[in-house]
Amino acid sequence: MALKIYGVARSRAARVLWMAKELGLDYEHIKVDFATGETRQAAHLALNPNGHIPVIDDDGFVLWESMAINLYLAKKYNTAGLYPTRLEDEARAWQWSFWGMTEVERPLLTAMMNRAVFPEDKRDPAAADAAEKTLAQPLGVLDGVLGPTRYLLGTQFTVADLNVAGILAWARPAQIDMSAFPNVAEWLRICAERPAARAVRQLQRE
Ligand SMILES: N[C@@H](CCC(=O)N[C@@H](CS)C(=O)NCC(=O)O)C(=O)O
Known part of the structure; x- marks a missing residue:
């Protein structure tokens, strides 16, 4: 192969x-x-x-x-x-991918580790809460962008959505309250329902 x-x-x-x-x-x-x-x-x-x-x-x-x-x-x-054809859209796919890694991943990981992964006696609830506060800013940005458009680059699901949603898949185990970010919650739900995303969750259960 x-x-x-x-x-x-x-x-x-x-x-x-x-x-x-x-x-x-x-x-x-x-x-x-x-x-x-x-x-x-x-x-x-x-x-x-x-x-x-x-x-x-x-x-x-x-x-x-x-x-x-x-x-x-x-x-x-x-x-x-899945990959944009216009140079500008390609650049925006890079933008969102770098953004996810630099603005979202670290605090999200901190929240997830301290709420779901570390043994209970090793969890730091204050660190998780602080991380969730930090996330409010980038989640607000994402929510604003996803208001007028269904996906990050427009009407079609692309690598930009997959990369950012792939990071934000940790929001559920991290118990991030999405009520202030309804557009993100809905977009994440749509991305997570894709058959390929479901298939990966099945692999995670095996
Ligand atoms: N920035 C890297 C991070 C990769 C990473 O830290 N992976 C973790 C698993 S999620 C790992 O391999 N940890 C094992 C180790 O550091 O020994 C990426 O996105 O690929």
Whole structure:
């Protein structure tokens, strides 16, 4: 098989698996797990010296960083208009992907870890609450953009939506109150209902 995806579905590899399924790609899923220390072993470090998942090997081309992987896959295998054709829209897909990683991911992860992942006695509710407060600003921005338009680049679901929704998939376990951001809540619901997104949640349960 030409494409290999490294990383268990209950990690940031979920975003890449979602993209592969949206594109209808045939791929080999190599379930390297962060919880077992596999990500820090020599074989994995040879693929990604950061010791992280996801990583892809696309017929010998190795790439890491979930957003970069998805932009690459969407552009290379573009089906169903997932990758924008206009240069300006392509730039906006990069904009939203960088924005998700720099403005949203860190506080969202802090909230999720302290509300759902760490053992109960190791959770810091104050840190989770502070992180949720930090998120109000970028979520407000997203809500404003999604008011007049159904998807981030217009009327069609694209890699921009997948990348940002792939990050915001943590909002549920992080117990983020979305009542002040109804457009985000509705958009996230629509994105999460896509068959490819559902298929990834099934992988996470296996
Ligand atoms: N910015 C990277 C972050 C990758 C990352 O931190 N992945 C975690 C799993 S969600 C990981 O591999 N942790 C294992 C480790 O650091 O050993 C991306 O988006 O791909």
